[in-house]
Amino acid sequence: MTGFGREEADEVRHGARAIIALPEINSGLRDTAARLDEAAGLAAAIGLEVVDRLSFRVRQPKPATLFGSGQVEQIAIAARMHDAELIVVDAALTPVQQQNLEKACEAKVIDRTGLILEIFGERAATAEGRLQVELAHLDYQAGRLVRSWTHLERQRGGFGFLGGPGETQIEADRRLIRDRMAKIRRELEQVRKTRGLHRARRERAPWPVVALVGYTNAGKSTLFNRLTGADVMAENLLFATLDPTMRQVSLPGIDKVILSDTVGFVSDLPTQLVAAFRATLEEVTAADLILHVRDIAHPDTDAQRADVLAVLTEIGVGPETGEGAPIIEIWNKLDALDTEAHDRVLADAARAEDVIPVSALTGEGVEDLRRQVAERLLAGALVHNIVLPAADGGAIAWLHQHGEVIDQALEGETLTLDVRLSPDEWSRFQARA
Numbered sequence: 001m002t003g004f005g006r007e008e009a010d011e012v013r014h015g016a017r018a019i020i021a022l023p024e025i026n027s028g029l030r031d032t033a034a035r036l037d038e039a040a041g042l043a044a045a046i047g048l049e050v051v052d053r054l055s056f057r058v059r060q061p062k063p064a065t066l067f068g069s070g071q072v073e074q075i076a077i078a079a080r081m082h083d084a085e086l087i088v089v090d091a092a093l094t095p096v097q098q099q100n101l102e103k104a105c106e107a108k109v110i111d112r113t114g115l116i117l118e119i120f121g122e123r124a125a126t127a128e129g130r131l132q133v134e135l136a137h138l139d140y141q142a143g144r145l146v147r148s149w150t151h152l153e154r155q156r157g158g159f160g161f162l163g164g165p166g167e168t169q170i171e172a173d174r175r176l177i178r179d180r181m182a183k184i185r186r187e188l189e190q191v192r193k194t195r196g197l198h199r200a201r202r203e204r205a206p207w208p209v210v211a212l213v214g215y216t217n218a219g220k221s222t223l224f225n226r227l228t229g230a231d232v233m234a235e236n237l238l239f240a241t242l243d244p245t246m247r248q249v250s251l252p253g254i255d256k257v258i259l260s261d262t263v264g265f266v267s268d269l270p271t272q273l274v275a276a277f278r279a280t281l282e283e284v285t286a287a288d289l290i291l292h293v294r295d296i297a298h299p300d301t302d303a304q305r306a307d308v309l310a311v312l313t314e315i316g317v318g319p320e321t322g323e324g325a326p327i328i329e330i331w332n333k334l335d336a337l338d339t340e341a342h343d344r345v346l347a348d349a350a351r352a353e354d355v356i357p358v359s360a361l362t363g364e365g366v367e368d369l370r371r372q373v374a375e376r377l378l379a380g381a382l383v384h385n386i387v388l389p390a391a392d393g394g395a396i397a398w399l400h401q402h403g404e405v406i407d408q409a410l411e412g413e414t415l416t417l418d419v420r421l422s423p424d425e426w427s428r429f430q431a432r433a
Contacts, residue, residue, distance in 0.1 A: 216264025
């Protein structure tokens with residue numbers, strides 16, 4: 001099979017008829033219907049039209065096709081019945097399994113990893129995001145070498161998993177891949193250095209950083225917009241946010257906090273992406289507080305929580321590592337619950353530690369969230385009695401910006417202030433003075 005041409009690939013990507021095939025190998029905590037919904041959501045994220053959804057119990061994965069022979073035949077029949085151009089297998093496929101399924105079903109086959117990488121290729125908006133996606137794509141395709149690599153010269157997102165102009169010499173491909181990956185790694189290293197400088201500058205400023213993390217489509221960007229008044233893309237769409245967005249926000253007693261919205265996590269996130277997006281996720285490792293936003297109305301909310309914590313552990317933060325910032329769980333989407341479930345969630349949250357129930361959409365619980373985040377950031381802060389010359393406008397402005405000025409009194413040329421400061425801020429003020 002030679003694949004689709006580039007124009008055909010774009011046409012296939014947007015509006016192509018696709019079938020979801022879910023192999024239930026180790027279902028674990030996950031609900032089958034919810035898994036099919038998520039796979040369909042991933043397909044919809046690049047404009048595919050899902051015309052059928054199939055799930056199969058796979059007791060012993062077949063090395064050649066993953067599915068059993070009878071199951072492969074069912075997929076092929078469904079593809080012919082629905083005139084499907086594409087079969088999305090919601091699992092990782094080896095190159096051999098992918099090729100054998102394509103031959104058996106007479107349709108293009110893409111696995112979960114390829115589909116997620118395709119979405120990222122379309123959505124990455126910054127130069128850094130595009131580099132990270134391309135590196136992940138090359139890593140994924142390095143063992144396959146079944147498509148042409150002419151796309152390596154392109155500088156835009158979307159890397160043609162759904163097509164390519166044909167076969168090329170494997171050795172030439174490998175050389176192109178190696179050279180391009182080395183170049184991207186050098187460029188990403190420079191990006192990391194730049195981000196490190198920016199982070200060091202913020203730490204000297206200093207303003208606390210709060211990072212939003214969570215499963216894709218949990219409502220992080222909606223909450224981000226609610227808290228900051230920003231206009232970040234927030235749709236009912238998987239991976240609506242790919243590049244980190246940072247805005248400043250004021251909280252009770254804190255004049256300025258940096259809020260960071262991050263890429264959503266997903267089950268079976270391609271290992272290539274976990275590695276490639278490490279620079280993006282460095283904002284999480286440097287945060288003073290992590291808000292784990294959960295879609296509490298989702299049937300797989302507990303499994304999604306486990307997926308997010310697993311990725312956090314992989315980047316070196318979270319309860320399993322004992323490192324990184326404290327985590328508060330935000331139980332979002334109260335508006336999606338019926339009255340009985342709504343009341344039950346509120347009761348469960350009240351009994352739990354470090355849990356805040358909210359609806360980012362309606363605003364329910366958001367003021368309580370703002371208050372509790374401020375309290376956590378100010379934990380350990382003490383009230384200091386500070387005497388300054390009234391003419392020292394710089395020091396006075398610094399205290400108002402970085403602390404909570406509770407009281408102040410002017411006597412002649414002297415200003416006395418009672419200011420609540422965190423230990424770090426008090427140390428910085430002393431160093432400044």
